[in-house]
Each structure stands twice: as structure tokens, then as C-alpha cells.
Amino acid sequence: MNTQAVVNEFAKMKHLRVGVIGVALVVAVTGMSLFSAVVNPDFDPDSTSAWNALLAGMSLGMPLASPLLLAVLVSRHVDIEHTGNGWLLQATAGITPGSLCRAKFTALGIVVLAITLAQNLLVFLTGKLLAGITAPLPTAHWAGFAVCILAVNLVVLALHVVISAKVENQLVALGVGVLGTLPAVLSQGLPVAMAHLTPWGYYALARAADYQGEAIVPLPLSYPSIAALVVVAAALFWIITDRFDRQEA
Template identity: 50%
Template sequence: MSTATVATEFAKMRRLRLGWFSGLLLIGVAALTVFPAVSTIAAAGPSAPDGHVWRVVFGNLGLATALVPPLLLAVLASRQVEMEHRGNGWILSAASGVTPGRLCRAKFLAVGSLVVAATVATSLLLVAFGLAAGAQAPVPFGRWLGYTASAAVVHLAVLAFHLLLSARVENQLVGLGVGVLGIVLGVFGPVLPDWASHLTPWGYYALITPADYVGADLVHLDIPYTSVVALAVVGGGLFLATTARFDRQEA
């Protein structure tokens, strides 16, 4: 992948204000995690058991992650690809030696870097909130690192899908509609069997939920890292295979 091609995508992103949308990804997830957590933590008071603050933050984070990213990732992909449809960008890029598949891979690297940065920044912001909220237990760095990496993988898988969809379907409303469907799959994923959640990338938002209620108790949940790695391998392979097919087609 040419560095110049990726740099060109970053230049396009500045004109499209994609940095603002990635900021909304950070703010949206953080806000939907913090606002309900404040009242829950305050209600528990100083008598709450050790680790309660972190469980509350993780529990709200799981729902916030299923609600916000599916639609915003669709918007990010749509805006980055729409200009190619409107301005004959596929043809112009092909004329300069950048095939459609190569262009999609450059878009993924550029937009994906923003998504990963927003995901990491969100986790850091929420760790700071937990400390400010008076968490007595030490910061569970292992859980934070595991969840952040898992969320980044799922975000990138969803982004890759939307980039391919936006490249193939000129009507960008289709991608946004799929993003709304992704919210439904992510939110209601916990009530589905695990095998059903494995069938779509949005189902993984339910699989990586870091904390939830078991009966009346809010407890940490184990993230299925093997499934997340499988998603990265399978999703990455499908993305590379599909973009390689794009390379063999006319722009």
C-alpha cells in the first residue's frame, strides 16, 4: 500500500470533517456510559463493595458501544466513499494507477486509524471518570486493555463491511439503513444464542459485553478472545479477498 495513497485519503478526510464524526464516536460512547453510571454510583454510596464502580462503568459501556458505533461507522464509511461515486473518483484513481480495491484498502487504513484512536481515547476517558468517581479498587488494566482491543477489532470489522457496501452500492442511504439494523442486532444480541451473535460483526458487540447483571448482581463477564481473533482473521481475509476482486474489475 502506497503511503501517498493513504495520505491522500487523510487529505480527503480533512475536507469531509471526518475528525468531527470520530469525535462524536468518542463523546457518544463516553456520555452514554457516564450519565447513567453517575446516578448508580451515587445511589450505592460509600458502602458499595470494592470494584463496584468499575463494574458499573463496564456495564454501561457495553450498551453504549452497541448503540453508538454501528451508525457512526456507517456514516464514516459512507462519507469517505461517496465522493468517489459523485466525482468519478474511481475512474480518476484508476487512471493514476490506484485500482478500486487498492483505494478501498487505503480508505480502511485512514478511517480505521481514526476509529482506533477514538476507541482508545474513550477507554482512557472512562478510566479517568472511574477514578474521579471514587473507585476504591485498583484500575483493572487487564480488563480495560482486553475490552479496548476487542472493541477496536469489532469496530474495524464493521467499518470494513460498510466500506465495501458503500463502494458497491451508490445509494449511501442503504449503508445507513444497515447501520440502524446493526444497532438493533447489537442491543438485542444478549438475548440471542451465542451462535447467532457470531453470524454478523454487530453481534460481537453483545459477545464482548464486559459486565452485566446475573440475577440481581452486576458482575464482570469474560470476553471470548478466541472469537474476537477469529473475527479479525475471517473479516480481514474477506476484506482483502473482496478488494482484490475489485482490483480485477473496471472502475
Template identity: 50%
Template sequence: MRRTVISNEFAKMRHLHSWLLAALLLVVVTAVTVLGGVGNPYFDRATADSWNSLLSTFGGAVPLAAPLLLAIMASRQVDVEHVGGGWLLSATSGVTPGSLCRAKFLALAALVTGATVGSSALVTGTGLLLGVTAPWPAGRWLACTAAVLVVNLVLVALHVMVSARVENQLVGLGVGLLGTILALVASSLPGWLAHLVPWGYYGVAAGAEYVGSELVAATPSLLSIAGLAVVTGLAFGILTHRFDRQEA
């Protein structure tokens, strides 16, 4: 893929205010995590419960904000091609529709990665600034952040394809809204059911969870997340190449 194609997508973002949406994702996730985590009765600066409280709230803040915001970001990035005849214009310059979709994904992935990792880092920094003396659970925290990031990127790929194939962008936004509901109830779904939809994987990415009324450490299911990434990567590659042939 030519570097200029991806550069063009970043240029479009300046006019689409995608940076503001990514910043909103970072701010909302960080604010909800910090306010909810610090206000949790389990938050005790001297024990590991303080980090578990923040991890648990982080696991709830991301599915609250990310599904719909990611749908909006992808929709705006793709809709500009529908409105302005960008598919045909790109094709005349040798950039196929599938290649354009892949470029859009990579450009959006850079923003989403920055917002996801940034919010995780800010929550960690806030915990340290608030005087948490318990050791930072680096392994669980990094695993949870990586797992959440993979789920976010999977949703970006999904919404890029939905927005590209369905010109009515309300469909993609409706999927994002439905995804928000599924993501919020993911932890209460049976394991097999949570694995059937991408939003359900937010539940298996948790680094801390409640067992009854007790807050305990949890290990993100990295094997399940890796499987989701592989399946989505293959599906995205196949669908974008079919997109090329159909539009040829």
C-alpha cells in the same frame, strides 16, 4: 500501498468532516458511559462494583453509538468517489479500486482507533477523578477495549465494501441502522446467533454483565473476537482484490 494514497484519504477527511464524526463517537460513548455508570445503584467508589458499573455501561454505549456513526463515516469517505468520478481518476494514476478501498479502511481505522481507545481512557480517568478506590481491573478493561475496537474496525471494513459496491448510500446507512438494533439486543441473543452477525460480537466483548439482577464481572471472549478479525480480514482482502479485477 503507496503512502501518498493514504495521505490523500486523510486530506479528503478534512472536507468530509470525518474528524467531527470520530469526535462525536468519542464524546457520546464517554458521556453515556459516565452518566449511566455513575448513576447506577451498583456504583460504589470503595468496591469493584464501581468499575463493573462503568464497564457494563461502556459495553452498552458503544453499540448504541458506533454502528450508525461508523456507517456514516465509511459512506461519506466512499461516496466522494462515486460523485466525483474518483474511481476512474484514481485508476488513471495507477491506483486500483481495491487499493483505494484498503487505503480508505486504513485511514478510517486510525480515526476509529483513536475514538475507541480515547473514550476508554477518558472513562477510566473519570472513575479515578471521582475517587474510586477499588483497584482498576486492568486485564478486563484492556481486553474489553481491544475487543470493542476489533468489532468497530470490522464494521468499518464491512461498510467500506458495501458503500463501494452499492452506489446508493442509503443502503449502507440502512445496514448501519439495522446493525444498531442487532448490537443493542446482542447480549440477549443465543450465543450461536450472536456469532452469525458482526454486531452480535459486541455482546461477547463485555467486561461486565448482569446475571439476573446482579452485576458481575465478565471475561471478553477474545477467541471469538480473534476469529471474527481473521475471517473479516480474509474476506476484505479477497473482495478488494476481486474489485480490482472486475474494474480492470
């Protein structure tokens, strides 16, 4: 990995309003999480299920907001290479298209990591301070949920880096982001096998809590499936971006 290329990608972010998109994603998920708790007539801040209500809200808010906003984040960051002939300029500096894609993924991945941590921290603080939840926090389950969501977000991020780099018209990438919201949300009501068919379906496998009857209960996280997704996605991303280098050569 070219460290200087990653540093350059962070420098480009200053003019792309990456912070605005990140704040929008954090606020959207936090708002949906709190809304799910507020509208629940049985919400009791002293109950052991109080945190489950927020986790259920996050489990729904993530697939609703993340696919499109991740597509926007990547599209803005890659489009500058298409419009400014950046691929050629970087190649003359010794940074091939594949290396540039990997640098973009690394830089944006750090941003997505910060966004995911901020979402979880803000939901926890609002639940503790605003909703007044006094029940013990399910620390291990919540941490596992955060890791799983981060993994799925990074896989979707890598997918959009490839699409945005390969297709110059960024409306295509944004359209994929919009369409990705459908399997991300609908997979939560489909059989588990169906959720494995698309990268967005894995948001359903990362659900931490949901309604069962009238109660909100914690759900087991699909660690093996999500780990397998990460391994396959990482291998494919490396192979595809390596082919970008070979094509350029």
C-alpha cells in the same frame, strides 16, 4: 499498500468533518457509561464493582452508538469517489478501486483506533476524577475489552467500506448501519450462538461486565470467537477488494 494513497485519504478527511463524527462517538459512549453509574443506586466508588459499572455502560454504549456512526464515517469518505468520479481519476493515477478501498480502510482504521483509545481513556478519567472511584483498576480485563471492541469496530468498518464502494446510493449503507444497531444490542440478551450470526452480534461477545441479579460482575471476553471473526473478515475483505481490481481491469 500504497502509502501515498493512504496519505491522500487523510488529506480528504479535512473537508469531511471526520473529527466531528469521532468526537460524537467518544462523547456518546462516555455519556452512556457515566449514566449507567450515576443511575445505579448501589454505586460505591470504593467498591471493587465500581469499575464494572463503567465497563457495563461502555459495553452497552458501544453497540448503541458505533454501528451508525461508523456507517456515517465510511459513507462520507467513500461518497466523494462516487460524486466526484474519483474511482476513475484514481485509476488513471495507478490506484485501482480495490487498492483505494484498502487505503480508505487503513486511514479510517487509524481514526477508529484513536477513537476507541480516546473512549476508554476518557471513561477512565471521568470515573477517576468525576466519579471518584478509588477501587483498583482491572487493567488486564479493561485492556482486553478495548482490544475486542477495536477488533469488532474494524470488522464493521471493513464491511461498510465494501458496501459504500459497491452501492452508489449511500442511503443503503446508512440503512445497514441503522439496522446493524438492532443485532448489536439485541444479541446481548440472546444465546451466545446467536451473537455469532452477524458482525454486529460480536459486540455482545465483547461485553466486559453486566448485571447478574442486583450485582454488576465482570464477564469473560470471547477472545477465540473475536479472533476468528477478524481472520475471516480480513480474508473476505482482501478477496472482495481484489475482485474490485479485477473487475476494473
